[in-house]
Amino acid sequence: MRAGTGRRMAALTTMVTTIAVLAACAPTEDPAEAPTAPRTSSAPTAGAGPDPSAAPTPTVAPQVPVVTPPAASSGAAEPLPLDRVVESQDGAVRLHVPSSWPVTDSSWLQTGRETPSDWINNLFAVAEDGELHISYQEGPDYGSGAWEGETWGIVDRIDAGGGLEAVAWWSRHGDGLLQPQLTLGPAVAQGERPVRAVPFGEQVRHLAAMFSAHHDIETVEEAEQVLHGEQAQTALAILATAELRDLPAQTFPASMLETVDGEQMLRYTTKNGSSSFLVPLDWTIEDHSHEFTQGDGRTRWENSVWLYDDRDYPQMYYSDYLRWDESHRDQPGWRLGEARETADGWRAAMWSHDSGTWEWEHTLGVYLADAGNDEPHLSSACRGDFCRSFWGEGTDREYGVVDPDEWFAGERATTMLTLVASLEAHHDDFYRMP
Secondary structure, three states: OOOOOOOOEOOOOEEEOOOOOOOOOOOOOOOOOOOOOOEEEOOOOOOOOOOOOOOOOOEEOOOOOOEOOOOOOOOOOOOOOEOEEEEOOOOOEEEEEOOOOOEEEOOEEEOOOOOOOEEEOEEEEEOOOOOEEEEEEEEOOOOOOOOOOEEEEEEEEEEEEOOEEEEEEEEEEOOOOEEEEEEEEEOOOOOOOOOOOEEEOOEEEEEEEEEOOOOOEOOHHHHHHHHOOHHHHHHHHHHHOOEEOOOOOOOOOHHHEEEEOOEEEEEEEOOOOOEEEEEEOOOEEEEOOEEEEOOOOOEEEEOEEEEEOOOOOOOEEEEEEEOOOOOOOOOOOOEEEEEEEOOOOOEEEEEEEEOOOOOOOEEEEEEEEOOOOOOOOOOOEEEOOEEEEEEEEEEHHHHOOOOHHHHHOOHHHHHHHHHHHOOEEOOOOOOOOO
């Protein structure tokens, strides 16, 4: 989740200072090494704002100015033109990249019993030859600080605005090989080690470039040669254009949100895409879906999703499964309350029946059923052999009501009915894996 810092970080006027430094035993730069003359580059200009709900791939602005920082005077290669703008689905980050570098988005919805759902970005831009890729990730800080015995040296740095800088540098652990690095982090004073991540509250944002080659560098000169190459200089320029937005927690792609009676809800999709349904933002989601091996050796996927409100156990359950022989049970005092039709022609309905126990008088709930089915507890809707079940129940004592009519008219029953009625079926393929 993105806890706020109140800062909006935009890519502004950029300046690069080329420094060739060999580190001493401690993680500090050698002050005797004089820096070369700085280079400057024009400020990147953001293109038209893309629609973050367009697709599961990064949003691309159709027309943007070409951003081409000039090459360093020290012999560094000229970066490729940055003629394309990509943006994460929730708008948390925007970057300028070359149009020839493909960008993929493997962002995901974080769910779990212990925390409300949240959107976690994970973007990758890959150089044409595949030997370098830039990644943008959000999460805990797993080690952006210095390691024991680390030496390092800065080769290039660009002021990225908002107190950030993009840095081309190398590091070495003990007597090992040198590792070329390209990172975005808070600006540091000359002589200080670069920071590998941007702090945002309790989390950090990692924006860095990694090489798939160049694992056998032994000298500073070799590291400088790699970092002065076209790919590294292009990556450095990309990092310097980063615009990081400080967003509230639970900021989702617009395509995942729907407003019902003035309340925003999240549309959750099962792991293999069979169905989707609405979930209140303050509920939590546990997904227990799994593979199931049949007697004939074939493996199918079975979705099982538990939804929690403020109780310690699930309030509602969704599952899909292979049809089996379901027979109704007689329930004394069976009644149906409000019913709604789903997008697929099924019915969502409130219900109640007498409990048959001295502990409480009525059992109350909602369920999904085939259209026209008034039978007690036949809580499923089927197309062929593919069945879906979506239901929740409790007792009058749990819900604090005295009779079914009070339950039918209450806010909890209305919310639960809304969730069941929101169900949409997308495919009926048992064997489609996530």
